[in-house]
Amino acid sequence: MSAGSRESVAVVIVTFNRAALLVGMLDALAAQTRRPDAVYVVDNASTDHTRAVLDARTDLPLHVTTTPENLGGAGGFHLGVSQAHEAGFDRIWLVDDDVVPAPDCLEVLMAQDEACLLSVREDRAGHLVEKAATHFDLRNPLAIKPKTRTVETDWGTRAAMPERVEIQNVAFEGFMVRREVVDTIGLPDPSFFIFYDDVDFALRSRRAGFRIWGVRDAVLVRQLDFDQQHDLAGWKGFYMFRNLFVVHFRYGENRLVRLKPYLIAAAVVALSPIRGGRAEAGNVIRAITSARSMRRVPDPGPPRR
Incomplete structure (x- = not known):
């Protein structure tokens, strides 16, 4: 018997006003060959029919928290991971409401004897x-964006990939951690609100x-297109700029990289x-000011067990 088959696993979903997408995610969880x-589910104060969707799901072991206000994805995952960890689960699988896992996705992940999986x-x-x-480059100050290579650009197709590839950043869309990771580094940082909390x-x-x-072979189907990067003048643009700057301030490997947010803002x-x-x-002006107040890496707090 593999280690994964003996371990317990909790799924954490954060949702906000996307009931139609949430149905697909929950249907896919109910169809998993390895049931969670x-x-x-952290419902970020949705105003659509999300609550009715959740109330109808008697086929899943749901634990629903409806927040009084929208905590953002970062705040939602902070809360949900905290709840799953405190309940004692061995592994925690973070998924968004706009993805649909293949029926064997969870089973494939659980068969891997690793602390962090995507x-x-x-x-x-x-x-x-x-x-x-x-490749996530926080060493070269001339790299405008630190993400210089991705799974998609390296291999192009799933068939061309090796069975496992090492990853340097993640999205909270199918990221699995063992509880020892949370024990060591703490919870997702809620102050990001949206974007880069997973990075x-x-x-x-x-x-x-x-x-x-x-x-x-852990297949996750994304239901929406990647188009958020074009919203830099809207309200999301503030978080995109600010949280990118925070990553540079916190993890830049030299002084020039840590100064790069100022150059980006000026440009x-x-x-x-x-x-x-x-x-x-x-x-971008508000972002650079706010990012300066978030430069310290979060204290993991007392050891979690």
Whole structure:
């Protein structure tokens, strides 16, 4: 009997006003060949029919928390991972509400004897769209974006991948950790609100000596397109800028990399008349100020057992 078959596993889902997508995620969990022992759902104060969807699911071991206000993905995963860890589960699988795991996805992950694992995403047409970094460069100050290579760009198709690939950052869309990871580094940082909380958690894990493995045969189907990177002038743009800057401040491997957020901010402001306008310039100015207050890596707190 493998270690994974003896271990318990809890799923953590964060959702906000996406009841139709949540149905697909819950249907897929109910169809898993290795059923989860618990499913912790953090409903971020949804105003659609999310509650009715959850109340109807008597086929899953749901533990639902409806928050009084929207905590963001980061706050939701902080809460859900805390609940699953305190309940004593051996492994915790973090998934978003817009992905659908293949029927054997959880079984494939549980068969891997590793502390940190990542399901590999594809789109609804079956194309590989796994954007987890195979090289996340926090050493070169000339690298505008630290993610310089991904699973998708390295291999192109799932068939071309080896069985496991080492990953340097993750998305909280199919990321699995053993409880020892949380014992060592603490919980996801809720102060990110959205974006880069998963990157931060992966970087903390790797700094603590854990390796992260993407598992080729653990298939996760993403239901939405990747289009959020085009919203730099909107409210999400503030978090994209700020949290990218925080990652550089916290984990930049030299002084030049840690200074890079200031150069990016200056360039965005200088170019604002011909691209993002006042809104984007305002976002980046507020972002650099806020990011400075988040430069310290979170204290993991007292040992969790």
